Amino acid sequence: MLRPKPFHFLFFYLFLVLNVYAQDKGNVMPLKKIITEIEQQHQVNFNYTEENVANFLLLPPKSSLSLEQKLQYLTRKTNLSFENLGNKFINIYKKNNDSKVICGYVFSNIDKKPIENANIHLNSITHITTDSNGYFEFEKGSKNIFFISHVGFMVKKITTANLDSQNCLKIILEPEITELEEIKTNPILASGISKNSDGSFEIKPKKFGILPGLIESDALQTMQQIPGVNSIDESVSSINVRGGTHDQNLFLWNGIRMFQTGHFFGLISVFNPNLAHTISIYKNGSSPFYGESVSSVVAISSTPETTEKNSFSAGINMINADIYAKYNLSKKSYIEISGRKSITDFVETPTYKEYFNKVFQNTTITDFSQNQNINYKSDKEFDFYDATLKYVQKLGLKDQIILDLITIQDNLKVFQSADSYNINKSEDNILRQQNYGGNLSWKRNWNSLNTTKINIYNSSYELLADQKTTTGNQIVIQENTVANNGINLENNHTINSKFSFHDGYQFNEIGITNLEQVTNPDFYRKTKDVLRTHALILEGRYNDTISRVILNAGIRLNYIEKFKKYIPEPRIQFNYGFNKNLNLELLGELKSQNSQQIIDLQKDYFGIEKRRWIISNNTTIPIQRSKQISLSLFYKKNDWLLDIENFYKKVNGITTASQGFQNQLEFVRTTGDYEVLGTEFLIQKKMNHFLTWLSYTYNNNNYHFSNYEYPSFPNNFELIHTISWAGSYEKNNFKIALGTKWSSGRPKTSPDISKIDLSDPVLVYNKPNNTNLNIFSQVNLSSTYKWKMPNGIQYKLGISILNILNRKNEISEYYRISSLSNSIEDVETFSLQRTPNLSFRVSF
Template structure:
């Protein structure tokens, strides 16, 4: 009986325990109780706040679980996080709100390659970065706006939707090309003039301050203030850079080569000073894209760097009047015009009279009057004008078309009559000089890294002289014309933020005609030469602003069709910042040119503009070649600036007829070279509104004509020592500048009087350029004042005085046999006397 009763009891107890166990397993308890049991069982201590666990109940974990398994169980079934510190202390936190994960890939649009270390972030500040494959994962937030950013790329903003949780995003970033503006030493010589890393000087006419003797930002007058740049005869048509002749300089206006650079036969620049936006001047180390010159490069661009508002201005001075207007036709196009004309048709100002006397001294015009006896009469008409037109049109977001046109003209008519030895003599002289050109350029930005520019250009030049002589009924016509056209292709490639590469092709065709026609006796000669050249260009640039290293190297390979000749022209520019104040610069170049100006007779074109353009024939008129190297040390600290440059330059292939000899070599035709070395120094100090600078140039310049009896002697354009000083004050709208220029005289060749028979004189000279004319010294002053009315109209008044001390400076000297006295006479040419000028301008 006991067995069954015991069995029944045990059976009943078993099921009761199962029932109790099942009821306990399904019962939830407070989290606080579970924590207490875990502390007792595993000898740990929990740290928490009552707010985090208050009212929270769950079914307890199995007692057989390990500590970590229990913590994972609690974390999974609650909104709490458990931080286990050494199996001794456990911190309890509330979980952040959980969101699904978003994945994606980031690529570059330029090469389709993945971008590593791109920053991926949400607006809630959650961030991550891409791996080497451009892959990332980030938890989705409340505001699902993803920002993807990387240095060198435009930040992209993406709105992620629910589908992006399952499928990875594909994010493509566009490169961001940021033009790193070079750190320039502003206010070199004057405000608006700065120095670039490539060694060039840059002039911003619209920001130009003031220089002694200048009241307008005349490009060619301004560049004569630069150490190493001079004009032997004060003419912008005779600018000599480190010993080179004027024709060895390359003057470009919006890509068009200009063969005429001066109005009033050199006293005024043909480039309207109120038009240009940027003027770049290279004495050495020019880009390989500049060809056809063995001396400097002057590149003038009237295309603004940024969009500008409509504007209009008009001005007048004691030589000319001008107008300028810019009108935005639409948001993507504008038209810009300028025009300038002399006022000499209406009034002869004191400035005009001084200019006229300077230009026409010792020419056939004044020779006529010098030989007068009685009843001399003269009627002269002189005038000039220039005009430009620009039209720019953007097409879409990647293309731009620009059309540039320019026309320049100088015209002189002089009628002279006199009674000489009871004979009536008269001459009617006409001299016309003009240059016109056009350039059509197309620029396309393929993407942020690649740009192509193509321009087609034409430049035409004419110099015409027509002389009618009543005595002998003779007509003399002389004409020199140039027609230059070509096409340029340039590609720019930005490899990365430090390195860029340019390549291109240029085709150039130049035809030059020289005509001489004489009646009674009859003579006619017309010679036309055409030369076509091709050039391949490659150029690389490395610019590291952090290490302050700038390196640019280029190669230009010219092929001349007519001579079947290749000429390689390497260029180099290297700049290294030794520290933040001191910079070392090395520049070098090899260049060539196929055209030059020569003088056949000093009285050609009335002796006023006696130079004519000719083309090289690769024999008696060689291709001119130059090589130049310079080392520059540039120091700037605070308001002090010091610039010292040493250079060496050699030009081969020059002819005696291109150097303007007026001694025993005037009729000698031979070829040779010149070699020049020297130093240029500029020291400058700025003090509040006051700026002062002092420059010094030393040149040692010699000719080498191996086939001549004197194989070596000083260059005609040697100014061994030149010193310039200026003091400039600028405050608000008032500017004033005082300056002086001093130089040793240019070389001259005196006659050897010991070998001249006075009864029958024939000029016999000493060694060429064995003496010098007198020292040149000049003091100049200029001042401007600008004010603006309430309605935005600006007015500007300017005054200048050249040679305020009225010093009589001799700029050249030569000798000739007088037909009247049959004796040797000395002919001297002098610079401008005291010359005032006054200007007024209105703009809005």
Template sequence: MLLPKQFHFLFLFFFLVLPLSAQDKGKVMPFKKILVAIEKQHQVSFNYTEDIIAGLQCNPPKRSLSLAQKLQFLSQKTQLSFENIGNRFINIYKKENRTPLICGYVFGATDHKPIENANISLPDHTQIATDFNGYFELEQGPATLFLISHVGFITQRITTDHLDTANCLQIVMAPEITQLEEIKASAVLASGISKNTDGAFEIKPKKFGILPGLIEPDALQTMQQIPGVNSLDESVSSINVRGGTHDQNLFLWNGIRMFQTGHFFGLISVFNPNLAHTISIYKNGSSAFYGESVSSVVAISSTPETAEKNSFSAGINMINADVYAKYNLSKKSFIEISARKSITDFVETPTYKEYFNKVFQNTTITDFAQNQNVDYQSDKKFGFYDATLKYVQKIGTKDQIVLDLITIKDNLEVFQSATVYDINRSENNVLRQQNYGGNLSWKRNWNAFNTTKINIYNSAYELLGNQKTTNANQVVLQENTVNNNGLTIENNHTLTAKWSFNNGYQFNEMGITNLEQVTNPDFYRRVKDVLRTHALILEGKYNDTLSRIYLKAGVRMNYIEKFKKYSVEPRLQLGYGISKSVNVELLGELKSQNSQQIIDLQKDYFGIEKRRWIISNNTNIPIQRSKQLSLNVFYKENDWLLGMENFYKKVNGITTSSQGFQNQLEFVRTTGDYEVLGTEILIQKKINHFLTWLSYTYNKNNYHFPDYEYPSFPNNFELTHTLSWAAIYEKNNFKIALGTKWSSGRPKTSPDVSQIDLSDPVLIYNKPNNTNLHIFSQVNISSTYKWETDNGIQYKVGLSILNILNRKNEISEYYRISSLTNSIEEVETFALQRTPNVSFRISL
């Protein structure tokens, strides 16, 4: 017996195939149904007026006939004539007393697609629009003149006298190139980096030139060259934009939020530098479609803007090896894969050794808790990998589906043994960090003016530490997991040549779990929180190339289910060209963030990765909110580029546990804000193949914790002065870059020696961040050379040296009481020593 669903399916299938089979049975049927069947079978389109075929019925032609035979058959059965235009469009006329008409098809010159709603203007002010096939018709008159116009195309003037009315016109419209005369250098800082009208810095890795110390277009290393972007500990997992913490930045890879951004605990970006096609970095004035961030936005897209040929490349350096491949499955689909893995399983290079020493200094791996006199024997096994997959499928001329997958993993295993007071002790440690993500997107171009894009994504992050300590065989298990799901619907509408409007909806669900389990003594704690938010987005853009005005204004309206709270976040980007050489830019935004990273103990996860993600609870962990405004001026003339950005930024709702204190505030839990006032200056000059630039950043960054005894003091991430310089030479396939970075030392807190009893010391501090570390100074160099063989194989070699002067730069300092000597110890952490790197790459 058939199930109801099966019965319904067969019933529907029967009625679907009935009209098709009826064509061959010769039954009389409405003429319009016959035309629809022919359109589907032969992929053609009929143009006619309804009054011509109204009430008309006849026998359908056999399906086995050709298109020409069917048209001849229908012409014999009716009083109609058929004009076949290239087996794509067919015009239908009445045979008798047909008024002479002028007909035509309007196509775009670049894609040869029909242009819908093109405007036909006649001398008597009559207006006619083309249909979805780009077709139009009008009565022929003596020496008729008409204009054809459409947004984005050059208007054409057509004279119809002496035209052949037997055939339709084929009119091809050329696109109108109107570009805002923005202050945009062909290269900012390096080739492949530019400044957009919306205030974003845009990086094209495949066009990337070279920067000091970099031989690959690492997205997160490159962005640190931008004024206002720093990393106080040289880590891509600790990027500070205008005084903010790393977790306050939003990192997106093809629409997927990434919670892990660094390999090797922050020294290498997790984003494969040979994959990304476009990287957009917003310090301020980001689009209303970007939420969950109170600082910068880094949006990485690996979907190419234009079709590309098949390609393959493979490379190796002194840390990792990688492969990349793109293969076109058809004219409308392709697959793209990349994979990268550390080579530390096979060889320990000088680069690896410098990285290892830098990362693991002052951690439990190198005896964080004990006096350094203890002689630990360590066996270490460290490795990482990442892989991505992209599948793109175009469906017809209007739809496209894209699937993106990414996986990232770092794994560290350490077995340690030591003899302390004639007792053998050992540690068996495992630390794993990984991030998986997937995004499925569908995009439809409804017409030349309207587009819809829908994204469904997931990102899963895990940080797991399993440590066996030397203290009575105690085992500590720590786990931090994040599961982020979301849906984004975005609609884009072109209203006129100057105005466009975007609207959309976003749903975001974030679940975060924190687990701590200790044996001897037994302790177990597992906390899971889930937060769901909804956002409605409205955004309009005005771009007038003649008056040199660019305006983009939007608003994001958030609703948090758990707290039943609404918030409204406006965004603004305004640019005005005072002249062809001078441009003024005003950027502003209000943003919020519901998740953050905190540090419970500096020894969590072996002291290597101390931060764990948590969700706001709207009480002692409030929602973070930021407001920022910047006024910028740019000048470009004769290959000179001068830029000055002045900004004000304030972030409310921060917690002391999110700021990484290692002074009297380490165990204090209170909330407050930080406030930054700063200026960023860039001066750049290009002379033929030579490019040089100098940047300076000033910022005054202060905490405000009203419930603490010292309510105001300098921010941990304040670098009052930062100065960078680079000289780059690029000619043909040879590139070399030399540069230096200098900054005033970050704040630190000194102990109040006058109040400490040295016989039984207890740490007593001065006012938080009362002094500073020594000046940071580093000189870097890099060079690449590329050549190509006669058979099209391309080779590229690169060499870089970080800190070529081998300067010992202190990047952090704190104090502790030694359990062995019962004295105050000063613990210093230093930046990388002289670190070389060599790379080789082959591309097909």
């Protein structure tokens, strides 16, 4: 029997209502779960307290609704306030408590990201922290002030008296920038020597351990232990980095360019080892803020990284005596002085005698012409000194002024007398070399992210020889002077924790004068050249410790006024860590140089310091330009260290006069380039108090002179193979080091005997640098011991022996026609013989 249609309709309606009711009741959710779903759907973050969202059960809004519509729906259903901040953060609080709640978000000013776990200090005992979104809230009480702090950020003070509690605060914290020492591979070669992530080597003389043959942290002697750095004649005035000449290196002392680097004509550094705080050495990849060099950069800073207490020290060795003093004038200022002087005025020690014999062999000081009718006598006086002064003044919290002064001088007086045909003649001869410099710098920290530094500098150099002959009534005066001054502006900007950039401007003026005056016959020549250069600099730095990538890249744009010439110089430093033990490093640079040293005649300036500075004229004396790239792997683990580096370097614009030829090219004037391909290898192991290392360097270094009959031949400064080994032991206050250095002989040119008429000889040479000197080998030892007395005075005793085995090492050889015998004479120059040194120092 069929039921009536109205019954069917009522039955269907009742079923539908029950079904809908059942579905609605089943879909009711806790408010916290609804919030979580909205966060996932719209990529937002809700901030709330648990008590505000608890006990709410309701139907979720339709997923098709917009974020704003969903918030409006929840507001109607819960009577809560939902504050939307840029569709990113949503704050939830109760409407009836609005006037009593303070809430906010804390962000970093570096990357604009939320700061988690920032501390909100409400009083001495109560504080809360921010969540992962940087959010916080608390009930507004009687306190009108609270503080926000976090490690690495400056504390911020907030006043709540007049705040609108309807809206959450947006608080930005400024980073507290603190200069931290870069993590370095320390030690390398010795304590106090490390390698930075930018490829540079850094020496801290006050933390210096010990190296063979050194009892003091002489900057220029120490750097010769680094693979790729040599001195072809054992002189700190002839340091060759990857085949370059000494003048192609840039030496800076507190921002002042130094044109004289050695005392005793190269055997001692002019930089007081008891003064320097940091020495940075760049073989490649130097910052674009360094100009005027096509080889290495040696930057010495005597400004300490942290405030130091008053101190005084004095010392003496078998060559010189020195003093050092630092005195704090106030909490914001101090003065620092140092002075050093040779003791040769008072005593001729065995060390001095060995140095003297090394420096003056085969020069006009000892190489007088011999004639049966003439009896020569000679007496020599030699001394040197250097002095520095530093004054530091802090002005307020943001400014600092530093004044640096340095003076250096070497003096040689030679008294010559001759008896000729019962007639006595005597003359005084003078050779003086000096360098003065000054730098005034101002540094301002505008805020924690931006600093500016301006420095004005001047450097003056003079080389003077006044030579008189006792037989020919001839006077020869030679003078070479350099005046260098300029201004540097540098700005540093920190963008975030990973990226910073630096920009600046540099103006440099250099004037060089050369004077020659001769009597009998009369001759006078004086030349002066001035060059002004402007440079714009931009450098960016990226350091990501998570991905282990460090990238420094920049460019230096030089403009030379006289030549109206622009020279761009890009630089790059890239370091990638495969893991915490293995690093890959890529360095590259283009550089240029406008001044250089040349030798006109080998007997200029007594044949001792025969090089003179000149300025490029962009024609016969080109601007020197270099390009270099290197790739290295650096591995360290379990006190093992391995560093292998391959490099390519080419320098254009060199002149034959700058290379010190003593063969058929001595009087040839032409230009060309040299090209070096090499490998540097270092392996080191530290075992408790013992450190040992072995280094090897390979160089293939060739000249290219396209206008010469031999367009390509080995470089004068080529040392194909160099091997060094050292072992040192340091425990408590005792240090000892033993080491050896071995290198293949430098190139030389032999005469072609088959083409020389021995009855009337005229030198005829084989191809330039067709052979080599004998192997160079030397063993050195050094040791120091220090002790401290109860009254706080510290004493230090040191001893060193160079060339323990007293090996006779030839360092140069050339040929000349003897005027006495009318024959070919082979002239050899040798390195230091066995040379002891002893030092004593007291400090407090």
